[in-house]
Amino acid sequence: MVLLEVRGLSVIYRTLFGTVKALDDVSFTLDKGESIAVVGESGSGKSTLALAISRLLPPNARYVSGEVLFDGINLVKLPQSKLRMIRGTGIFMVFQEPANSLNPVYKIRDQLIEAVKVRMIKSGEAFDEGKALKEIISTLRDVRIPDPEIIIDRYPHQLSGGQIQRVMIAMGLLMRPRLYIADEPTSALDVTVQAQILKLLKDLKSEYNLSIIFITHDLAVASVIGDRIMVMYAGQIVEEGNIDDVVTKPYHPYTQGLLGSLPRISKHEGKLPIIGGSVPSLINPPSGCRFHPRCPYATDTCIKVIPQLKITDNRRVRCHLYA
Numbered sequence: 001m002v003l004l005e006v007r008g009l010s011v012i013y014r015t016l017f018g019t020v021k022a023l024d025d026v027s028f029t030l031d032k033g034e035s036i037a038v039v040g041e042s043g044s045g046k047s048t049l050a051l052a053i054s055r056l057l058p059p060n061a062r063y064v065s066g067e068v069l070f071d072g073i074n075l076v077k078l079p080q081s082k083l084r085m086i087r088g089t090g091i092f093m094v095f096q097e098p099a100n101s102l103n104p105v106y107k108i109r110d111q112l113i114e115a116v117k118v119r120m121i122k123s124g125e126a127f128d129e130g131k132a133l134k135e136i137i138s139t140l141r142d143v144r145i146p147d148p149e150i151i152i153d154r155y156p157h158q159l160s161g162g163q164i165q166r167v168m169i170a171m172g173l174l175m176r177p178r179l180y181i182a183d184e185p186t187s188a189l190d191v192t193v194q195a196q197i198l199k200l201l202k203d204l205k206s207e208y209n210l211s212i213i214f215i216t217h218d219l220a221v222a223s224v225i226g227d228r229i230m231v232m233y234a235g236q237i238v239e240e241g242n243i244d245d246v247v248t249k250p251y252h253p254y255t256q257g258l259l260g261s262l263p264r265i266s267k268h269e270g271k272l273p274i275i276g277g278s279v280p281s282l283i284n285p286p287s288g289c290r291f292h293p294r295c296p297y298a299t300d301t302c303i304k305v306i307p308q309l310k311i312t313d314n315r316r317v318r319c320h321l322y323a
């Protein structure tokens with residue numbers, strides 16, 4: 001059953017240097033209980049997509065076209081007063097720097113109690129602090145926080161990065177959102193903690209039947225968390241499909257490049273291949289296929305004609321090679 005449908009979403013940023021076309025005609029759906037990993041380099045539009053879905057775009061951004069249908073309601077047109085009902089309990093977003101999401105002057109206990117209170121008030125339940133506290137302790141245990149009774153009486157600065165990220169995940173669970181959006185939530189953490197948090201999110205997804213949009217620049221991370229994968233390049237979706245299909249046999253040259261640059265334990269081939277060049281400016285994106293200046297297969301057609309996102313073998317690919 002579809003929870004989220006993004007249709008033809010285009011977003012721009014007005015900057016001193018010109019208009020940045022950050023998202024161009026992005027469309028996809030997400031079912032209840034499904035996870036999708038959105039992958040791309042910095043500047044691909046993946047974080048803009050997360051902010052655009054959550055209606056958290058900065059003031060210099062503008063929706064040019066498209067819809068974000070959440071449970072059938074178009075969030076793009078929703079007044080701020082109604083958005084408050086969706087935020088937190090409808091859509092919960094975890095950012096890359098979780099410490100910025102917590103208030104430094106309040107103890108963890110107060111911030112989590114507030115989250116439960118908001119949920120209860122929105123669902124018409126009577127707030128009971130004792131009951132809320134029991135739920136908080138049990139959820140902190142679910143996210144593998146040791147000694148939660150001690151941790152809740154600490155301030156954010158007294159916790160490690162991994163603990164803060166777990167507290168934010170717990171806050172999301174306490175709010176019982178229908179959609180959980182995580183924007184690079186593990187990239188600031190060391191590799192071991194990163195792996196623990198990813199496993200945790202995966203376990204919690206099945207336990208709580210969460211729908212997740214997971215934003216990452218790392219294909220290896222995406223393959224752990226996503227049921228599906230959506231690869232973005234220069235503001236456009238270039239490939240989208242089942243995670244196993246895409247990782248086993250990537251179609252788009254950009255996805256192939258991302259996969260080729262992943263380290264493999266079994267291979268000792270010296271230097272890892274990298275994708276040459278860099279993500280283009282989105283003020284004046286390249287003509288035709290936006291990937292053509294970096295693509296080893298580019299032809300004259302690629303330089304002149306914009307490739308459309310077409311369905312090929314149960315996945316969507318934007319490349320003339322599959323037209």
Ligand code: SF4
Nearest residue numbers: 289292295302319320
């Ligand atoms: S359309 Fe052309 S330039 Fe673009 S990815 Fe395909 S082959 Fe490469």
